[in-house]
Amino acid sequence: xxxxxxxxxxxxxxxxxxxxxxxxxxxxxxxxxxxxxxxxxxxxxxxxxxxxxxxxxxxxxxxxxxxxxxxxxxxxxxxxxxxxxxxxxxxxxxxxxxxxxxxxxxxxxxxxxxxxxxxxxxxxxxxxxxxxxxxxxxxxxxxxxxxxxxxxxxxxxxxxxxxxxxxxxxxxxxxxxx
Amino acid sequence: xxxxxxxxxxxxxxxxxxxxxxxxxxxxxxxxxxxxxxxxxxxxxxxxxxxxxxxxxxxxxxxxxxxxxxxxxxxxxxxxxxxxxxxxxxxxxxxxxxxxxxxxxxxxxxxxxxxxxxxxxxxxxxxxxxxxxxxxxxxxxxxxxxxxxxxx
Numbered sequence: 001x002x003x004x005x006x007x008x009x010x011x012x013x014x015x016x017x018x019x020x021x022x023x024x025x026x027x028x029x030x031x032x033x034x035x036x037x038x039x040x041x042x043x044x045x046x047x048x049x050x051x052x053x054x055x056x057x058x059x060x061x062x063x064x065x066x067x068x069x070x071x072x073x074x075x076x077x078x079x080x081x082x083x084x085x086x087x088x089x090x091x092x093x094x095x096x097x098x099x100x101x102x103x104x105x106x107x108x109x110x111x112x113x114x115x116x117x118x119x120x121x122x123x124x125x126x127x128x129x130x131x132x133x134x135x136x137x138x139x140x141x142x143x144x145x146x147x148x149x150x151x152x153x154x155x156x157x158x159x160x161x162x163x164x165x166x167x168x169x170x171x172x173x174x175x176x177x178x
Numbered sequence: 179x180x181x182x183x184x185x186x187x188x189x190x191x192x193x194x195x196x197x198x199x200x201x202x203x204x205x206x207x208x209x210x211x212x213x214x215x216x217x218x219x220x221x222x223x224x225x226x227x228x229x230x231x232x233x234x235x236x237x238x239x240x241x242x243x244x245x246x247x248x249x250x251x252x253x254x255x256x257x258x259x260x261x262x263x264x265x266x267x268x269x270x271x272x273x274x275x276x277x278x279x280x281x282x283x284x285x286x287x288x289x290x291x292x293x294x295x296x297x298x299x300x301x302x303x304x305x306x307x308x309x310x311x312x313x314x315x316x317x318x319x320x321x322x323x324x325x326x327x328x329x330x
Contacts, residue, residue, distance in 0.1 A: 030226055035267035102236070128240055135265045137223040137237055 034143075034154035035135055041068070041149050042133035046123025049100050049108040056097065056123030062149040065175040067096045067142055067168070069119070070131060072103040073111040075139045081158035082115045088164060089118035094172050098122035101131050101139050144168065146175045201239055204246050213246045216258055220245070221270045229272055 022029075036042070045057040061068065069085060071078040089096055098119035100108035105124045112122065125131055134143065135154075144153040153171055155163060204210040217231035222238040230238040230245075241262065248258040262270055274280050314322065 032223060032269055033267060035263070035265060128237075132237075132240060132244060132265060135267070137266070 031156050032137065034151065036143075036151040037154065039151055041143070041145050041151050042130065044099075044123065044125075044130040044133070046099065046125055046130060047105070049098070049105055049112065049122040049124050050117070051109070053121065056099075056121045058149065060121065061095075061097055061145055062147070064147050065094050065152075065172050066120075066145050067094055068099060068134075068145055069096055069143075070099045070101045070125075070134070070136050070139050070141045071111075072101045072139050073107040074103065075101075077158040078140045079115070081140050081160075082118070084159045084161060084164060085118040086116050088168075089120075093169065095120035099130060100124045101136065102126065102128040142168075144171055144175070201242060204250065209249050210246075212255060213242070213249050216245050216249075216255055217242050219259070219272055220262055221272050223266055223270060 041058055041061065043058045045055055047055055067088070071081070085096060088094075096119050098121070100111075100122055102125065104126070108122065108124060112119075123130075128136075131139075134141070138156065140158055142155040142159055143151055144155075146152050152175060153167070155167070159168070204213060214231060218229050220230045220241065222228045222230045222233035222235055222241075224235040224237050225233050228238075230241045244262070245258055248261050253261065259271070268275060268280075274283060276284055
């Protein structure tokens with residue numbers, strides 16, 4: 001009979017702990033898991049954003065671990081992320097491929113001229129189809145691709161220094177080891 | 179002021195009409211009906227609590243166009259849906275599939291109901307057989323009658 005009285009309290013405490021933990025964990029519940037992690041990167045072949053460059057295709061991404069970054073000149077958080085990408089590019093830890101999502105090539109060019117270009121190559125995804133194939137639902141998004149072209153990680157939203165330090169760099173390090 | 183409110187209310191009531199009509203319908207009405215039905219079953223991943231049918235988000239519009247394209251290309255409803263799920267995961271299905279990772283979701287309410295029903299059943303059964311509600315013994319009956327008589 002005692003148990004009957006303790007049970008509601010126990011259930012309440014358990015729920016409170018579960019909710020509280022979720023609340024302080026800092027995890028964004030609206031952030032979706034990627035359906036592509038562990039799958040081959042979707043094939044693409046995009047016109048270059050930079051003048052006089054070759055088209056950017058998924059085959060050029062393979063061969064070594066790399067980052068694929070979706071951005072757009074109309075995207076405000078991308079501006080916040082940009083210095084981080086420049087730092088990453090300078091460190092030379094992995095090539096970064098840019099995909100200019102639903103953006104005019106001219107605007108993309110202006111963006112790179114103004115803020116600097118961290119990308120090994122930049123393709124223009126004007127109609128957003130490559131974005132849909134990757135499962136992009138809001139720029140910026142960054143994908144970590146391994147040497148075999150398999151998607152290993154997706155980061156939604158602007159990359160911050162702590163994301164790079166705690167997630168991206170250790171993952172690249174692991175992927176580089178054979 | 180009244181007029182302004184009225185105008186505002188009218189605009190609000192017309193809001194649902196904006197969504198799907200914004201893009202080109204398919205030529206075949208039967209295919210268009212299928213595309214719309216599918217669009218109602220797919221979640222807009224930007225707004226997350228609307229279907230892509232209802233949402234005005236850019237991505238929702240792109241996905242509506244994509245659904246129409248898949249249907250025009252001869253996909254069945256299931257194939258068209260799978261095409262989107264392959265890219266965005268099960269989360270885009272407003273009606274989640276029944277599989278190992280969703281057992282708790284689908285069966286949870288039933289399990290909780292059964293637990294509750296069992297608790298109610300056992301509680302009442304115990305009460306019925308509770309010795310404290312058994313009839314009085316002859317000795318107790320005599321004492322009780324005595325008390326009642328004393329009282330009056």
